[in-house]
Amino acid sequence: MPYRLLVFDWDGTLADSEQRIVAAARSAIETLDLPDRSHEQVRAIIGLAMSEACQMLFPGIPKSQESRFVACYREYYLRNTGTPVPLFAGAEATLRGLAAQRYQLAVATGKGRRGLDRDIASHGLQALFSTTRCADDAPSKPHPQMLEDIMEELDAAREQTLMIGDTAYDMEMARNAGVATVAVSCGMHDSQRLLEFDPLTLLASIAELPAWLSARAR
Structure with a gap:
């Protein structure tokens, strides 16, 4: 059965947002006088909901501090409104081409919802996506609910659905939902870690996806 529903992760898959996320998280850490965390430590949690990310960065942190961290992070992330978070080279053209092919x-x-909607709108991509799910809508990855909700809303079978992502959290979420993956x-995560989840293929960038889909459909 050919794929008709393509579900994309955002940060690290479509958006080159690592620097902005890490900067916002480290600013929140400094503001709240929490123990310092390196760029690599923060980078490793990108892809999780920020509440889960906070628990990974600071195991056992009280819920009250976790909530303050999430709010502070979002304030810093949303503060930079002048320059849109960049997309990876070829990402916009890839999305528009796939939409034109009726995927x-x-x-x-x-x-979070505000950050996602702002990032999508800043590139004028709202009309391309049939639906979106984020940390405000469902449990954090790797819980499968985001994918399950998307498939239910769009009436897509698991066999018709493909998850495309850059982290082990994406791969594990898809595995938990019974959905195939492209890494x-x-x-954010290296190739060796991604390959542990047996994706159908590992691409260097999202721009390679249309050619792979075309070859698979032959």
């Missing part, structure tokens, strides 16, 4: 496109991300190595 249904969706997003499943650990971002991209341009984002």
Whole structure:
């Protein structure tokens, strides 16, 4: 059965947002006088909902401090309104081309709703996505609910659905939902870690996806 629903992660898959996320998280850490965490430590949690990310960065942190961290992070992330978060090279053209081929496109991300909607709107991509799910809508990855909700809303079978992502959290979420995956190595987790989840393929970037889909359909 050919794929008709393509579900994309956002950060690290479509959006080259690592620097902005890490900067916002480290600013929140400094503001709240929490123990310092390195760029690499923060980078490793990108893809999770920020509440789960906070628990990974600071195991056992009280819920009250976790809530303050999430709010502070979001304030810093949303403060930079002048320059849109950049997309990876070829990402916009890829999305527009796939939509023109009548694929249904969706997003499943650990971002908050305000940040996701702002990022999508800043590139004028709202009309391309049939639906989106984020950390405000469902449990954090790797819980499968985001994918399950998207498939239910769009009436897509698991066999018709493909998850495209750059982290082990994306791969594990898809596995938990019974959905096939394509991994991209341009984002947060290295190729070796992604290959542990047996994706159908590992691409260098999202721009390679249309050619792979075309070859698979022959």
